[in-house]
Amino acid sequence: MKTASLSLPNPHKMTLLVLRDANQPVKQVSVSKPLVIAVPLVALLSISGLIISLQIQSSQTIGKLERQLESQSLRFEAIVTDKDAAIERLQNEVIALSGQSEEMMDRMERVTELETELQKFIDKYGDPEDKSGLTSLSWDEGETLGIGGEFIAVHENEIEQLAADTRDKFTEMSKLLDEMEQHVPVTLKKAKQTQYTISGTPTEWPTLSKRLTSNFGYRTDPFTGRASFHAGIDIAGKTGDPVYAAGAGKVILTDKDSSHGNYIIVEHPGGLQSWYLHLSKISVSAGDTVTKGERIGSLGNTGRSTGPHLHFEIVKQDKPIDPMPYLQ
Numbered sequence: 001m002k003t004a005s006l007s008l009p010n011p012h013k014m015t016l017l018v019l020r021d022a023n024q025p026v027k028q029v030s031v032s033k034p035l036v037i038a039v040p041l042v043a044l045l046s047i048s049g050l051i052i053s054l055q056i057q058s059s060q061t062i063g064k065l066e067r068q069l070e071s072q073s074l075r076f077e078a079i080v081t082d083k084d085a086a087i088e089r090l091q092n093e094v095i096a097l098s099g100q101s102e103e104m105m106d107r108m109e110r111v112t113e114l115e116t117e118l119q120k121f122i123d124k125y126g127d128p129e130d131k132s133g134l135t136s137l138s139w140d141e142g143e144t145l146g147i148g149g150e151f152i153a154v155h156e157n158e159i160e161q162l163a164a165d166t167r168d169k170f171t172e173m174s175k176l177l178d179e180m181e182q183h184v185p186v187t188l189k190k191a192k193q194t195q196y197t198i199s200g201t202p203t204e205w206p207t208l209s210k211r212l213t214s215n216f217g218y219r220t221d222p223f224t225g226r227a228s229f230h231a232g233i234d235i236a237g238k239t240g241d242p243v244y245a246a247g248a249g250k251v252i253l254t255d256k257d258s259s260h261g262n263y264i265i266v267e268h269p270g271g272l273q274s275w276y277l278h279l280s281k282i283s284v285s286a287g288d289t290v291t292k293g294e295r296i297g298s299l300g301n302t303g304r305s306t307g308p309h310l311h312f313e314i315v316k317q318d319k320p321i322d323p324m325p326y327l328q
């Protein structure tokens with residue numbers, strides 16, 4: 001089909017002439033006028049509608065995608081912010097931990113020093129025969145102190161280093177604690193023994209008066225006038241004056257006889273005993289534990305005595321010894 005021409009025999013009709021090849025007859029098609037206008041119009045409208053609807057659809061899809069992307073990127077941002085915050089928090093924790101480990105080391109070092117002091121005290125005042133001793137704990141400052149906490153951690157590597165140092169320090173501390181756990185109870189036991197020995201040694205002057213009327217050793221007996229051995233010291237005083245335990249210990253005997261009068265024997269550590277004779281009153285009983293300087297009775301004039309006085313005696317392994325070197 002090559003060309004078409006129109007003729008107008010009827011005002012409401014349109015005639016379409018279809019010219020084909022030269023040897024073919026002309027074909028005539030009669031079409032109503034409104035139809036000629038309506039068909040392309042409908043086609044145009046439907047195409048436009050299609051385009052518009054496609055446009056709407058695509059814009060909706062794009063909008064949806066945009067919103068999705070936006071929310072996703074917000075989520076990512078939130079996650080990244082969370083991570084940053086977490087890292088910062090961890091870094092601060094590492095720094096804080098490092099500080100704590102420093103402080104703990106200092107404190108442990110002080111405890112170790114105290115233990116060493118205690119050991120020195122025991123060595124000085126304790127049993128001189130017991131020299132098994134404890135090796136005092138040493139602490140190498142250069143090796144383990146003064147690392148972390150002094151720089152402001154700004155780099156990941158630094159934080160890692162700090163964490164590693166702190167971990168090392170905690171390991172070191174744990175080792176030190178193990179040692180202390182072993183040593184401190186032993187040291188404390190020794191300190192207690194030392195304290196017991198110190199407080200148990202009869203060194204306290206046993207009454208108020210300091211007036212010595214008779215020394216330890218050979219003397220002329222006040223009753224017979226003959227040479228005799230005096231097993232203790234005599235301290236003149238007033239009847240009723242307090243009599244004190246010269247050292248901590250256990251009362252092993254309270255008794256009375258014509259020679260000793262009312263008397264008390266206290267047992268102390270190291271095979272020592274202290275004897276208190278001629279008392280007017282006894283304030284303790286056998287089996288009692290007494291502390292150094294505790295009142296145990298009253299000065300008197302009972303037994304073989306010429307006047308109110310305290311006969312004080314120290315017995316070591318069943319033999320009386322001179323009490324003066326003990327008394328302060």
Ligand SMILES: [Zn+2]
Pocket residue numbers: 214230232233234310311312
């Ligand atoms: Zn005497």
